[in-house]
Structures are given as C-alpha cells and as structure tokens.
Amino acid sequence: MAVIRATDPPAERLDREALIADLQRRFHCDVAATESGTIASIRVTDLSELRPLCRSLFWDAGCGFGGIVVEERPQSWEVRYIFLARFAGWIEVLVSLPLSATTLPSISAEVHAADWHEREVEDLFGLRFEQHPRLGDFILHDQFWGEGLAPFRKRFDISKAHSNGQNNVSWRPLLVVRDPGAFAMPVGPVYEGGIGESVHFMLETVGEDVLRAIPRLFFNFRAVEKIAEGKDVGQALLLAERFAAKSSFAHSLAFCAAVERISGVNVPLRAKQLRVLLSELERLRHHAGVIAGICESTALAVSAAHAAIIEERLLRASCCFTGHRYLFGLNIPGGLRRDFTEQQCQDLLSAVRLAAKQLETLEDRLSFTSSFLDRLEEAGVVAPETARDLNLVGPVGRASGCGHDLRKECPYGLYKQYEFQVPSEKQGDGYARLRVLFQEAYQSGTLVGDLISSLDSGPIHAPCQSRQGFALGWVEAPIGATLHWLRLGESGLVERYRIITPSFNNWLGFHVAVEDFAFQDFPIILATFGLSATECDR
Amino acid sequence: MSFWFWNGLRRGIQTTRYPKSMELERGVSPGRPVATSFKSSAEAEQAAGQCPVGAIVARDSVADLELGRCVYCQRCHFGARYPLDWKYDYEWAQIFPGAQDFAVLPKPYRKSLHVIVVDAGDCGACLHEVKQLNNPLYNVHRLGIFFTPTPRAADVLLVVGPVSENMRVPLQKTYEAMPDPKRVLAVGACAISGGVFGRSAMSAGGVASILPVDLEIPGDPPPPLAILHGLLVATGRKVPAAGAQVS
Numbered sequence: 001m002a003v004i005r006a007t008d009p010p011a012e013r014l015d016r017e018a019l020i021a022d023l024q025r026r027f028h029c030d031v032a033a034t035e036s037g038t039i040a041s042i043r044v045t046d047l048s049e050l051r052p053l054c055r056s057l058f059w060d061a062g063c064g065f066g067g068i069v070v071e072e073r074p075q076s077w078e079v080r081y082i083f084l085a086r087f088a089g090w091i092e093v094l095v096s097l098p099l100s101a102t103t104l105p106s107i108s109a110e111v112h113a114a115d116w117h118e119r120e121v122e123d124l125f126g127l128r129f130e131q132h133p134r135l136g137d138f139i140l141h142d143q144f145w146g147e148g149l150a151p152f153r154k155r156f157d158i159s160k161a162h163s164n165g166q167n168n169v170s171w172r173p174l175l176v177v178r179d180p181g182a183f184a185m186p187v188g189p190v191y192e193g194g195i196g197e198s199v200h201f202m203l204e205t206v207g208e209d210v211l212r213a214i215p216r217l218f219f220n221f222r223a224v225e226k227i228a229e230g231k232d233v234g235q236a237l238l239l240a241e242r243f244a245a246k247s248s249f250a251h252s253l254a255f256c257a258a259v260e261r262i263s264g265v266n267v268p269l270r271a272k273q274l275r276v277l278l279s280e281l282e283r284l285r286h287h288a289g290v291i292a293g294i295c296e297s298t299a300l301a302v303s304a305a306h307a308a309i310i311e312e313r314l315l316r317a318s319c320c321f322t323g324h325r326y327l328f329g330l331n332i333p334g335g336l337r338r339d340f341t342e343q344q345c346q347d348l349l350s351a352v353r354l355a356a357k358q359l360e361t362l363e364d365r366l367s368f369t370s371s372f373l374d375r376l377e378e379a380g381v382v383a384p385e386t387a388r389d390l391n392l393v394g395p396v397g398r399a400s401g402c403g404h405d406l407r408k409e410c411p412y413g414l415y416k417q418y419e420f421q422v423p424s425e426k427q428g429d430g431y432a433r434l435r436v437l438f439q440e441a442y443q444s445g446t447l448v449g450d451l452i453s454s455l456d457s458g459p460i461h462a463p464c465q466s467r468q469g470f471a472l473g474w475v476e477a478p479i480g481a482t483l484h485w486l487r488l489g490e491s492g493l494v495e496r497y498r499i500i501t502p503s504f505n506n507w508l509g510f511h512v513a514v515e516d517f518a519f520q521d522f523p524i525i526l527a528t529f530g531l532s533a534t535e536c537d538r
Numbered sequence: 539m540s541f542w543f544w545n546g547l548r549r550g551i552q553t554t555r556y557p558k559s560m561e562l563e564r565g566v567s568p569g570r571p572v573a574t575s576f577k578s579s580a581e582a583e584q585a586a587g588q589c590p591v592g593a594i595v596a597r598d599s600v601a602d603l604e605l606g607r608c609v610y611c612q613r614c615h616f617g618a619r620y621p622l623d624w625k626y627d628y629e630w631a632q633i634f635p636g637a638q639d640f641a642v643l644p645k646p647y648r649k650s651l652h653v654i655v656v657d658a659g660d661c662g663a664c665l666h667e668v669k670q671l672n673n674p675l676y677n678v679h680r681l682g683i684f685f686t687p688t689p690r691a692a693d694v695l696l697v698v699g700p701v702s703e704n705m706r707v708p709l710q711k712t713y714e715a716m717p718d719p720k721r722v723l724a725v726g727a728c729a730i731s732g733g734v735f736g737r738s739a740m741s742a743g744g745v746a747s748i749l750p751v752d753l754e755i756p757g758d759p760p761p762p763l764a765i766l767h768g769l770l771v772a773t774g775r776k777v778p779a780a781g782a783q784v785s
Contacts, residue, residue, distance in 0.1 A: 141704055151739060162739040189708050190656055191687055195669045198657045198705055219704045220659045223740040235590055238611060238734045245663030245759070289666075302542040308673045309552065315670075316565025324568050325761065326663050329612030338616035365541060534662045537702075 013087035016040060019061050020091070027053050038261075039090040039472060047105055050081075050095060055110040057083050063091065064404055065391045067500035068117040069485045070125055072154050077101060077127070081114070082472070082483065082500075086409050090472065106132040113391035116508045126150035139218045139537075143171035151223060158226045177204040177211050185210075189219045197533040203522070213514035213522065215507060220537035228497040233259055233333055233466045236494045240484065244501065244535035245326045246289070249282045250477035251484070251499070252331040257412060258473030258486040259333040263464050270458045271335035272414045277451040279413075279475070280444040282327055284352065285314040286478035287395075287441040288359065290530035294434055295366075297527035298375045303366060310358050317351035320344070334464030345452045356445035363438045376430035380513035380525030383428055390509040393502045394480025395436045396529055400428035406476040420447055430528035437530070466492035479503055479532065503536035553677045556763055557770055561628075567761040569626040571614055573602045585620035588613050591734065594622070605630065605756035606730040628761050631768035632779045634724065634751040642774030643719055647693055649682040651773055654692035654716070658709050659702030659741060663759035664726035668696060670762040683769055689715035694772055696765070697749070700728040700735045701742035713749050721772045724751045725765060727758040753778070 020031055020040055030043040044050050057063045066082030081093040097104060106129035108115040118129045119138040126148060128135060136142065140149060150156060175184050188200040198219035204212045224243045228236040240255035241248045253275060260267060267275075292307035319325040321344055330337055340348075366372055382392065387400035397404060405422045407415040423439035425432035470487035480502025489495040506529065513525055554561045571594075576582045582596040593607035594614060601622060614622045633640045643651070657665050671678045672685065686692050689712045701709060713722070724745045727733040737743025745751050755768040770776035 144704060144707065156739075158738050158740070160739060189705065190654070190689070190712055195655045195665065195672070195685055196657070197662065197665065198659075198708070219708070220657065220699065220702050221704055221740055222659050222700065222702050222735045223738065224735075226740075227735065227738055238590060238609060242609065242661050242663075242734050242758075245661040246666065248661075248663075300542075302546045305546070305674045306549075308670075309675060312670055312673050312675050316563065319565035319568055323612060323616065324610055325565070325667075326759070328610050328758070329616075337612060365545070369542070532662055534657075534660060 014061065014063070014085040016085045016088040016091065019057075019085065023053065023056065026056070029053070039092055040085075041092050041094055043094045043096070047095065050093070050105050051107050051110055053093060054081060054083075054107040054114075057091065057093070058111045058113075062086065064409075065111055065113040066090070066481075066483050067498075067505075068114060068121060069496075069498045069500075070121050070127065070152075071487065071496045071498075072099070072125070072152075075099065079104065080485070081107065082485075084404075084406075084410060084481075086404070089410065090474075102126070103128045103130050105130050108132060111391075112389050113505065113508065116504065124150065124152035126153065139221050141216075141218070143168045152226050156226075158223055173202050173214075173216075175202070175204060177206070179206060182206045182211075188216075199533045201522075203519075205519070208518060210517055210519055210522065211515070213511065215510055217507060217533055218537045220534045222538065224538045225497045225499060228494050231494055232492060233488070233494070236497060237332070240499070241328055241331070243499070243538050244503075244532055245328075246286055246532055247282065247477040247479060247482070247535065249278050249327040249330065250475045250482060251501075253279065254473040254475040254477075254482050254484040255486065256331045256333045256473070257475065258471045258484050259466060259488075260464060261471035261473065262469040262486070262488055263333070263467050265334050265462050265464045267335050268459045268462055269456045270339075271460045271462075273451055273455055274336055274340070274460065275331070276414050276418065277448055278322070278327060278330060280447040280451070281314075281318060281321075281348070281352065283478045284355065284441050284444040284448070285311060285318060287437045287444070288314055288355065290527070291359070291362070291434065291437055291441070293527040293530065294376070294430075294437075294524070295372075297523040298372050300369065300372050303362060303369070303372070306358070306362055310355050310362070313351065314355050317348055317355075320351075321348045332461065332464075333466070335459070335461030337461075339460045345455065349449060349452050352445050352448045356442055359438060359441055359445075366434075373431060375521070375524055376434060376528065379430040379521050380517070380528060381427070381429045382509060382513050384426060386512050387428065387509065390512070391505060392480075392509045393505050394476075394478070395433060395440060396506050396509070396531075397480065398423060399425045399432040399436045401426045404481070406474055406481045410474060412474060418447060418450055430524060433528040433530075468492070470496075477502055479530065479535065480506060499538055501535045501538065503531045503533070506531055507533075507536050552675055553680065554675060554763070556766065557681075557776060561763060566763055567626060567628040568610065568757075569624050570605055570630065570757070571603055571608065571622040572625045573600055574622045575600050576620065581620055585614065585622065588618055588620065606754055607727060607733075608756065608758065609727050609733055610758045628763040629767045629776070630757060630760060630764045630779050631723075631753055631755045631771045631776075634730075634746065634754045636746055637750070637752050640752050643693060643721060643772055645774075648773045648775060651683045651694060651769060652686045652692050653683060653694045653696055653769065654686055654689050654712065655696045655698065656705070656709050656712050658697055658699040658705040658729070658745070659735070660699030660726070660728065664698035664729070667759045667762050668698065668725065668765055671766060673762070676762050676766065678766060678769070681766075681770075683766075689713075690717065692716050693720060694769065695720065695722045695749075696725050697722065697729050697745045698725045700732045701745055701748055703740045703742070706742060706748060709745075709748060721752045722749050723768050723772065724754045725768070726760055727756060730754045730756060733758065
C-alpha cells in the first residue's frame with residue numbers, strides 16, 4: 001500500500017473558480033465552462049502534467065473522484081477525469097489523444113480510486129496506462145478471453161458472437177500469500193445458499209484465518225454501455241433501468257437527467273417532487289433489504305425474518321403505488337410516465353410509516369442482542385483515511401467518516417428544498433455501517449412523508465426532444481453516487497453511454513475490509529457492505 | 539434476549555395460504571398485459587407499435603401478447619394511447635415452447651425438491667424475487683422446497699439472466715454436475731428471450747441457447763408466487779398456464 005498523504009477532506013464549500021485559477025497558474029491547461037456552469041472543463045495540453053494535476057485536485061484541493069469517461073471520437077480519443085468539487089459542482093480534466101495513441105499516463109499511483117477505472121479502460125478500449133502495475137484479466141476474464149479484443153472500440157461489432165467459448169484450463173489466479181501450508185479457497189461464482197450474485201472470491205488462507213480475499217467480478221458483464229450505442233433514448237432508457245434492479249429508479253433518473261440536460265427541458269414541479277419521493281422509497285426498500293441480509297448473515301433467524309417481512313411489505317407497497325415492485329417503467333425524459341392519486345399517496349405513506357416504525361423496533365432489539373453485536377463490531381474495519389484514499393461512496397463511505405452525499409454536495413432535483421440529515425460514523429466497522437443504514441432509512445421515511453404532504457398539483461411530464469450533445473447526470477443511488485455520462489448524436493441516437501456505479505467504487509475498497517479475518521466473518525462483512533455485483537458489472 | 543422468542547410468537551403466522559388457496563393481497567404481483575381486442579386491425583397495429591421489445595403482436599383486430607418477451611416498461615399501460623387490458627394474477631409458468639417432451643418430476647420429488655439458482659447476468663430483480671421465496675411471507679420450506687448451494691444435490695436449476703458470456707461455462711458446469719432427473723427453469727424475460735440485452739457478443743440471449751429448458755416463468759421480474767408456481771408445475775402439483783399436455 002502506498003503512503004496516504006492526507007486525512008479528512010475539507011467539509012466546507014470549495015471555491016471552484018479560485019481552484020481553477022490556481023491550476024491555470026501552475027499547469028498548462030485551457031479552461032472552459034460547459035453546460036451552464038455545472039461542469040468546469042480543464043483541457044490538459046501537456047500529458048506529463050496530468051498526474052500532478054489530478055493529485056492536486058484530489059489531495060490538495062480535496063475534491064472527490066467521480067470516474068473516467070473514455071470516448072472514441074472520429075478523429076481522437078477523449079478521456080475525461082471527473083472530479084467533484086464539494087458543494088461547488090463538477091470539474092472534468094479533459095485529455096485528447098490522436099486515435100493512433102495506445103498509451104497514456106496512469107494516475108492511479110496518485111489517485112488510488114482510479115485504479116479499477118484504468119483497468120477497465122485497458123480491457124475494453126485497449127488503451128494502456130503507463131506504469132500501471134496490474135492491467136489485463138479484469139472484465140474479460142483470462143480463462144475465457146484472449147488479450148487485445150477491445151470490445152468497446154467503434155470497429156468492434158458487439159452484435160456478433162466473438163468468444164471462442166473455450167475454457168482456458170491452464171489459467172491460474174495470481175496468488176500473493178505463498179507460505180508453507182498456505183492455500184487459496186475459491187468461492188463462487190455459484191454459491192451462498194444457492195441464491196447469490198455471481199462473484200468469485202479467492203480466499204488466501206493458512207487455515208482458520210483468511211489473510212486476503214480477492215473478489216473477482218464481472219461475471220455478469222453484459223456490455224450495457226456498448227449495446228446502448230446506436231439506440232434511441234427510449235431503448236437506452238430500458239437498459240439504464242434494467243442493468244441493476246435494486247437501484248433501478250436511481251439509474252433511470254440519472255439517465256433521464258442527462259437527456260434532460262442535453263435537451264434543456266424543464267421538468268414540471270410535481271414530477272420533480274414525485275421523483276424525490278420515489279428515490280427515497282427505493283432507498284428505504286433497499287436499506288431494509290440490506291439490513292435483512294445482515295441479520296441473515298449473523299444467523300439471528302427471528303430478526304432476519306422480521307427484516308425480510310418489512311422489505312417484502314415495502315415491495316408490495318411499491319407495487320400497489322406504482323404498478324411495479326422494483327419501480328420499473330416510471331421515469332421518462334421530461335418527467336414521469338404516470339401520476340398518482342391522493343388516496344394512493346396516503347396508502348403508501350401508511351405503509352412507509354409502518355415500515356419505519358418496525359425498523360426502529362428492530363434496531364432497538366438488535367442493539368440489545370450481544371451475540372449479534374459481537375459479530376458486527378470490529379468486523380471488516382475500513383479506516384477513514386482508507387475510505388478517503390479509495391473514495392468510498394454511499395453508506396459504506398459514510399460509516400468511515402467519508403460523508404459525501406450528492407443530495408447535499410451537488411444537489412439535483414428538489415433536494416435543496418427538503419430537510420434531511422446525512423448520518424456519519426467514524427468507526428468504519430460492520431456495526432457502523434448497520435447504524436448508517438438504519439439512520440438513512442429513517443430519513444428516507446421522513447422525506448416520503450414530507451413530500452406527500454407538500455405535493456404540488458400540475459403536469460407530470462414536459463415534452464422532451466432529444467438533441468445532439470453530451471451531458472452528465474448524477475444521482476445519489478441507495479448504494480452511493482452514480483454518474484451517467486451520455487452523448488447523443490445528430491439523429492438523437494446514443495453515441496457513447498458511460499455508467500459509473502457506486503458498487504464499482506466500493507468493490508474496489510472491499511479488499512481492505514477483508515484482510516486477516518476468520519472464515520465465519522466473511523459473509524457478515526460481505527452483507528454489511530451491501531454491494532451489488534451486477535451493478536458493478538453492467 | 540427472550541424478546542426475540544416472544545416477539546416471534548406474537549406476530550403469529552403471516553405466511554401465504556398459496557397453493558392451498560389463492561393469495562389475494564395487493565402488491566404480490568404486478569399483473570400482466572393480456573391479449574386485447576381493438577376496433578380495427580389498424581388500432582391493433584398501433585398498439586403493437588407501442589412495445590419497444592416486440593412482445594405485442596397484432597393478429598387482425600387483436601393485440602396478442604408474448605409474455606416471455608415483455609419487460610414491463612409499462613408503455614402499453616400507463617398513459618398509453620392504446621392501452622392493453624391488464625390482469626392481476628401470477629400463475630404464469632408454462633412449458634417452454636422449444637421443450638420437446640416435458641414430463642413432471644417423479645412422485646418422490648413432490649414433497650422434497652432441491653433447487654439451485656444460477657445468476658447468469660441477471661439485473662438482480664429476478665434473483666431477489668427467488669430469494670423472497672425464503673421470506674416468512676412465502677416460506678417454501680413448508681412445501682418441501684429447499685435451496686441448495688451445490689449442484690450435486692439439486693433437482694431443479696433456476697436460471698436468471700440472459701447468460702452473460704463470462705457465466706456460460708459456470709452455468710454449463712452446474713448443469714452437468716446435477717444428477718438425473720433434472721429440470722431447467724428459465725426465470726424472467728432475460729432468461730427466456732434475452733430481454734433488453736438481447737443476443738450479443740457478451741450475452742447469449744436466453745438460456746435455451748445453452749441448455750435444454752423445460753419450463754419458462756415470464757415476467758420482468760416474475761413475482762415470488764409465479765416462481766413458486768413454476769416449481770410446483772415442475773413437480774406436477776400445479777398445471778402450467780398454457781394448456782399444454784403434461785405426461
């Protein structure tokens with residue numbers, strides 16, 4: 001592990017203009033504000049300055065790291081490094097390369113959070129990052145795919161089968177622990193009581209203690225971003241909504257936000273309010289599900305049953321309210337597909353209030369159950385410095401003192417107008433994550449009540465013509481910050497669609513929490529992270 | 539900590555009565571669009587045109603439905619110009635159209651069925667609905683249905699997702715490790731037809747291109763009771779939705 005240079009980021013508002021002026025003084029770069037000031041674009045002209053510039057943004061200025069967006073334009077590569085200037089909007093660092101370029105400088109030695117982003121770009125575009133220590137065998141698993149495929153290049157035809165369908169039996173995982181008696185226990189991708197997402201873990205162990213656990217993801221890789229290319233907005237929306245169902249509303253909202261920003265549509269007030277309402281309903285349901293998973297992982301059966309009942313009741317309430325248990329088919333660019341009656345809102349409110357009350361009872365009982373607490377406390381600790389270093393987002397980050405929440409730090413929709421608290425803990429263990437989940441669930445329940453009592457009457461949809469252009473849509477999904485970067489071409493078809501998901505960010509930090517632990521703690525740590533493999537894989 | 543015990547008792551039995559009687563609580567199923575008659579064939583064509591995945595087929599003046607393709611985008615439902623009728627039920631499992639000779643599992647499996655689930659590129663919805671079957675509100679243990687992590691002990695393979703290329707080999711290996719007799723159930727639109735992901739270099743576009751599928755459970759995702767219905771059909775305790783012959 002490299003040395004960590006800074007601790008807590010400044011909590012106060014960053015002065016983006018002063019920051020950019022300072023960067024302009026120190027580096028060779030051109031600055032342009034795009035999209036009515038939501039994103040400030042810094043074009044780096046000297047490639048050797050990319051690393052110090054990114055370091056300066058992430059560590060000295062305390063910006064959050066969003067992700068990397070690579071785009072193959074007709075004449076050049078455009079690589080965007082997206083940073084969040086807290087409370088002051090977004091900053092993108094733009095690098096243009098000729099199409100013949102095959103390498104660019106790696107920033108992940110400075111910004112560790114960029115590690116997986118660079119590995120992904122190398123696998124999917126074939127662009128190599130100089131000095132990156134571990135490229136290859138990431139999304140395209142080496143036992144199935146050869147090197148150099150680059151499926152996200154424009155010349156690659158995704159509609160045809162390319163795999164040879166062969167299992168490369170000579171493939172062996174890269175193991176780090178090489179002591180006498182040490183061995184690796186493979187878990188997955190088909191595991192966990194028969195009902196688990198497809199993830200593979202390599203548990204490197206010397207017997208009872210596991211020294212390292214390396215997750216191997218992307219079994220669910222369906223190339224959503226690539227198959228969206230060439231589709232119209234309506235078709236791409238189906239993909240945005242269906243690649244990760246547990247936060248489908250958040251993802252469809254981020255996609256619609258990007259389309260609306262390109263088209264310059266003003267969403268009617270009632271639609272904005274209902275979107276907040278539905279986002280919070282989804283958050284509440286998601287957190288109830290994660291809490292049920294945590295209870296189940298500790299084998300406290302009665303609490304698991306109670307939490308699971310709360311979740312299923314919320315699923316049913318969602319279905320009665322919207323017509324779909326996972327909130328599919330509601331968002332459309334420009335607003336919502338359907339409206340709700342006063343009676344439906346009141347029914348939902350009583351279901352949400354009941355769920356919040358039952359969750360409070362559950363938390364109260366759990367906090368008096370020592371056998372449960374023993375298993376969560378000090379399990380899977382992520383220190384605040386590490387969380388900052390790896391830019392963890394969502395409840396996992398907030399349990400480690402990294403309290404970033406896009407609803408507060410870069411408000412979208414109507415979040416500015418509503419009061420809510422963002423919980424933050426310092427311990428960073430499993431119990432801290434559970435507390436954050438409970439607190440966020442209560443806040444969501446309260447927000448649903450506030451929204452229903454203040455609903456505007458009016459239209460729920462404004463006509464939205466898709467136009468040429470590009471934009472970023474951002475949403476605080478239940479698992480954390482998600483960014484959808486979209487470019488629409490001349491005829492309104494998708495040219496490039498990039499989804500940066502919170503699970504992708506947080507899986508990178510998972511290995512920190514699973515170092516030197518006992519075998520039986522593994523499912524518990526996994527459950528407290530509450531990550532989705534399919535959201536990471538896309 | 540005796541409060542867990544008392545609390546559990548005080549809540550009473552909340553489990554559904556299905557399959558003894560139908561579950562009528564609202565929200566257990568999102569329902570499904572059904573074939574709808576329109577005034578003219580032109581209107582039926584218009585209704586079919588609303589569907590982004592080609593699940594609606596116009597036959598004369600009737601807009602017929604291939605539920606296995608439906609992804610629940612609601613475009614033929616809420617705010618639609620030509621809305622389709624909607625039916626709130628959940629017994630949707632049917633014999634897979636390509637299945638040659640489906641036979642229910644032998645009698646010993648009726649009260650003891652071991653099920654393995656493989657997530658082959660699923661978005662998480664179908665998988666979550668399968669998981670809900672262990673929820674006390676459904677509690678499939680009472681019916682002798684058990685989920686198992688090992689294919690060697692499994693009688694039924696539930697596949698969710700369109701089969702991503704990285705999961706093709708694990709799925710095949712799982713199937714080959716299962717002892718005979720075994721049945722394969724495709725759960726959800728993605729597993730049946732590829733859903734929104736379709737067929738591409740990274741997705742096989744449905745389970746049928748990899749394994750012999752016996753039953754399909756349409757829906758995106760099918761609600762827990764629809765999946766339960768599928769498992770009961772596999773053991774001959776319920777009849778499939780479409781009137782196909784069961785030997």
